[in-house]
Amino acid sequence: MDAQNVPIKARKVPGMNDALIDMDALLQEKKSIERAAKLHWLHWVVIGLSLLLTFGAWYFTKQQVDEKVSNRFAREADQVAELIYERMQKYEDALWGGVAAIHSQSFGIDYEEWKRFSDTLQIEKKYPGINGIGVIHYVTPESMKSYLELQHLDRPDYKIHPPHEKNEYWPITYIEPVETNAAAVGLDIAHETNRHTAAVNARDSGEAQITGPIFLVQDAQKTPGFLFYAPFYRGGTYSTEVERQKNFVGMVYAPFVFKKLMAGTLEKEKRHVGIQITDGDTDLYNEHTENEKDFDPNPLFKKQFDVSFYGRMWNFDIWSAKSFRKEAGNNKPMTILLGGLMIDAMLLAIFILLSRSNRRAINFANHMTEGYQSKEKELEDIVEKLSDSNEELERFAYIAAHDLQEPLRMVTSFSQLLKEKYESTLDDKAKEYLGFCVDGAARMKALVDDLLEYSRITNDVDTSQDVDCSAIMDVVLDNLSERIQETKSEISVGTLPVISGNPVRFTRLIQNLVCNAIKYQNPGNVPKIHVDVTEKQDEWIFSVKDNGIGIKEEYQQQIFSPFKRLHTNQEYIGTGIGLAVCKKIVEMKGGRLWVESNAGEGSIFYFLLPKADIKNKIGEAA
Amino acid sequence: MSAVDQRSMRILLVDDNPGDVLLTKEAFGSCETEIDMIVADNGEQALKILRQEGEYADQPTPDLALFDVNIPKISGIELLKIVKEDNVLKCMPVIMLSSAKSDQDVANCYRAYANAYIVKPGDMAKLVSIARSIEDFWLGAVKLPKLAQ
Numbered sequence: 001m002d003a004q005n006v007p008i009k010a011r012k013v014p015g016m017n018d019a020l021i022d023m024d025a026l027l028q029e030k031k032s033i034e035r036a037a038k039l040h041w042l043h044w045v046v047i048g049l050s051l052l053l054t055f056g057a058w059y060f061t062k063q064q065v066d067e068k069v070s071n072r073f074a075r076e077a078d079q080v081a082e083l084i085y086e087r088m089q090k091y092e093d094a095l096w097g098g099v100a101a102i103h104s105q106s107f108g109i110d111y112e113e114w115k116r117f118s119d120t121l122q123i124e125k126k127y128p129g130i131n132g133i134g135v136i137h138y139v140t141p142e143s144m145k146s147y148l149e150l151q152h153l154d155r156p157d158y159k160i161h162p163p164h165e166k167n168e169y170w171p172i173t174y175i176e177p178v179e180t181n182a183a184a185v186g187l188d189i190a191h192e193t194n195r196h197t198a199a200v201n202a203r204d205s206g207e208a209q210i211t212g213p214i215f216l217v218q219d220a221q222k223t224p225g226f227l228f229y230a231p232f233y234r235g236g237t238y239s240t241e242v243e244r245q246k247n248f249v250g251m252v253y254a255p256f257v258f259k260k261l262m263a264g265t266l267e268k269e270k271r272h273v274g275i276q277i278t279d280g281d282t283d284l285y286n287e288h289t290e291n292e293k294d295f296d297p298n299p300l301f302k303k304q305f306d307v308s309f310y311g312r313m314w315n316f317d318i319w320s321a322k323s324f325r326k327e328a329g330n331n332k333p334m335t336i337l338l339g340g341l342m343i344d345a346m347l348l349a350i351f352i353l354l355s356r357s358n359r360r361a362i363n364f365a366n367h368m369t370e371g372y373q374s375k376e377k378e379l380e381d382i383v384e385k386l387s388d389s390n391e392e393l394e395r396f397a398y399i400a401a402h403d404l405q406e407p408l409r410m411v412t413s414f415s416q417l418l419k420e421k422y423e424s425t426l427d428d429k430a431k432e433y434l435g436f437c438v439d440g441a442a443r444m445k446a447l448v449d450d451l452l453e454y455s456r457i458t459n460d461v462d463t464s465q466d467v468d469c470s471a472i473m474d475v476v477l478d479n480l481s482e483r484i485q486e487t488k489s490e491i492s493v494g495t496l497p498v499i500s501g502n503p504v505r506f507t508r509l510i511q512n513l514v515c516n517a518i519k520y521q522n523p524g525n526v527p528k529i530h531v532d533v534t535e536k537q538d539e540w541i542f543s544v545k546d547n548g549i550g551i552k553e554e555y556q557q558q559i560f561s562p563f564k565r566l567h568t569n570q571e572y573i574g575t576g577i578g579l580a581v582c583k584k585i586v587e588m589k590g591g592r593l594w595v596e597s598n599a600g601e602g603s604i605f606y607f608l609l610p611k612a613d614i615k616n617k618i619g620e621a622a
Numbered sequence: 623m624s625a626v627d628q629r630s631m632r633i634l635l636v637d638d639n640p641g642d643v644l645l646t647k648e649a650f651g652s653c654e655t656e657i658d659m660i661v662a663d664n665g666e667q668a669l670k671i672l673r674q675e676g677e678y679a680d681q682p683t684p685d686l687a688l689f690d691v692n693i694p695k696i697s698g699i700e701l702l703k704i705v706k707e708d709n710v711l712k713c714m715p716v717i718m719l720s721s722a723k724s725d726q727d728v729a730n731c732y733r734a735y736a737n738a739y740i741v742k743p744g745d746m747a748k749l750v751s752i753a754r755s756i757e758d759f760w761l762g763a764v765k766l767p768k769l770a771q
Binding site for chain 1: 639
């Protein structure tokens with residue numbers, strides 16, 4: 001069979017390519033979103049910068065705080081020395097006050113007067129830290145006798161002690177309050193180098209001087225202390241050492257127990273440093289011991305410096321105490337650091353969460369896309385299958401119709417032959433049967449021919465050529481001339497264009513429509529038919545108008561289906577393929593065929609052909 | 623039909639459909655000329671007849687051949703090509719018969735030098751008229767060569 005010769009064209013699915021182009025754009029978009037879903041280097045840079053900022057802020061603040069704390073310690077340390085110095089000045093003033101009191105008496109001061117003076121000073125109240133205030137006289141062996149006599153006037157028990165080898169005496173004449181200093185009364189300070197050296201220095205310099213560390217005789221606990229001397233001379237003050245030595249009378253002095261001095265000077269609770277003061281190798285005061293409550297074995301700060309005090313060099317070694325840590329403890333840098341790190345962590349968390357949610361969105365989109373793609377694939381498959389099955393159907397129809405022809409020819413021909421040759425020998429019944437046979441075969445032949453024609457209509461654009469519709473119309477009128485004459489049909493034709501297409505098809509299209517218009521008439525009615533065309537922007541709308549029987553609205557769609565008939569063969573002969581063929585021809589050209597009709601009032605069949613495939617040559621054709 | 627040669631004409635019909643063979647014989651039976659119709663139901667047999675081989679050695683060669691396009695073994699068109707490539711046989715007119723009117727088939731046959739292409743009609747009257755046309759033209763109007771001489 002020649003089924004393989006039937007032109008088969010795979011139909012393209014409109015919009016499919018567009019969808020693919022969109023998919024490309026979507027894939028591009030998807031890639032960029034996927035990039036955004038990963039932690040980008042920019043994220044790390046932001047986090048890195050933020051960390052840097054945090055550590056920078058922490059370091060800067062810490063530096064500032066450390067500096068502040070360090071300054072505070074330095075200030076406190078300096079304050080210790082200053083306070084001690086101030087205190088010492090105050091005592092010095094008291095000593096010089098004593099000197100002034102002595103000078104105010106022309107013949108030296110006696111015990112009662114000194115007592116009064118001392119009482120006025122209110123030592124325990126105003127000068128905490130000194131044990132008392134007293135007077136030391138310089139006594140030579142020659143003046144010893146008169147000195148003792150003078151003292152014995154008021155205090156018969158008065159005696160100088162302890163004995164020593166030196167040829168001069170520096171006895172403590174008075175000391176107030178005497179009750180707590182009894183052991184010191186009459187003590188000759190020349191017996192001991194420390195006391196003596198400072199006394200000599202005071203005498204020679206005319207300035208207040210202190211001794212090196214000593215244990216006071218009146219201090220039962222034997223803690224370090226010192227004596228503070230202010231010298232006085234006969235007839236006032238002198239500028240040279242020789243004059244001072246010559247006119248030297250004695251000294252006003254004050255014994256210090258260092259512990260008491262410190263207690264009176266610097267309240268421990270108000271400072272946050274530990275103090276060690278040494279004079280040479282001897283401790284004057286030491287708080288750097290485990291016994292101290294506030295002792296910090298690993299102090300934050302240490303400071304050591306020497307201060308010259310009334311002829312002595314005191315070494316201050318100052319450590320920050322435990323309470324200093326508490327006082328100076330500044331949480332600001334740590335707060336900044338922790339806060340900053342928390343912010344950084346949150347930043348990282350936000351980035352991670354963002355990228356994760358982005359990833360989730362992408363996954364979701366991917367799922368959707370996969371679904372879409374599989375749906376699209378399904379759709380493509382369905383379209384392909386449909387297309388295949390459509391082609392198969394068309395091929396089947398063609399082959400069936402083709403193969404039907406031969407047996408049909410046998411039936412037709414032999415029934416005719418039978419009728420021709422043997423009709424005379426048949427009875428009436430046999431003749432009637434044979435009549436049905438011949439008629440049936442003839443109708444079947446018409447059907448098969450139509451079916452073949454219908455299945456042969458395929459979209460073969462290759463055969464497109466200029467078709468002059470006016471010329472086609474002439475051919476149609478010629479083909480139908482017999483019918484037209486028989487029915488006395490009046491056919492009018494408007495100006496028709498030149499289009500692009502298959503002339504055979506277009507002839508078939510017009511002829512079928514005109515033929516129908518002639519055929520479907522009420523008996524006795526003269527058919528009046530008008531063929532015309534309306535030009536639109538992109539299309540031609542052809543119309544074939546008749547004055548025939550018309551079509552009820554409910555049948556207006558059905559009539560275009562193959563083999564759909566509204567009438568019996570007794571009424572109107574036909575196979576019901578004509579309009580289906582027309583519809584297929586029009587649709588193969590991308591057009592549309594429809595009817596407007598009212599039953600009994602004639603019909604207008606319209607078919608629309610797009611110009612895209614049609615050359616507008618109406619002018620040339622005219 | 624005075625133009626028709628009074629002598630009998632020999633026609634080779636190649637068709638595997640006995641119905642068609644019978645119909646064709648009936649149609650040519652109504653001709654005035656005495657037709658000696660020899661029938662082959664496949665191409666091989668047809669070639670044997672044409673080449674006077676085997677059992678056909680003594681038989682005269684046909685004056686005209688009718689090939690159905692659609693026959694078993696060697697198709698009608700192939701048979702036509704063999705005949706038209708044969709120096710002796712190619713002088714014999716070959717009329718192709720087909721139940722299909724595929725444009726492709728028609729073109730192929732003429733390209734292979736078919737002398738005519740006839741679509742088998744579904745109507746006995748038409749078939750008879752075709753037979754008479756063939757008789758009038760090929761057996762009357764036309765002077766045919768003598769093969770194998």
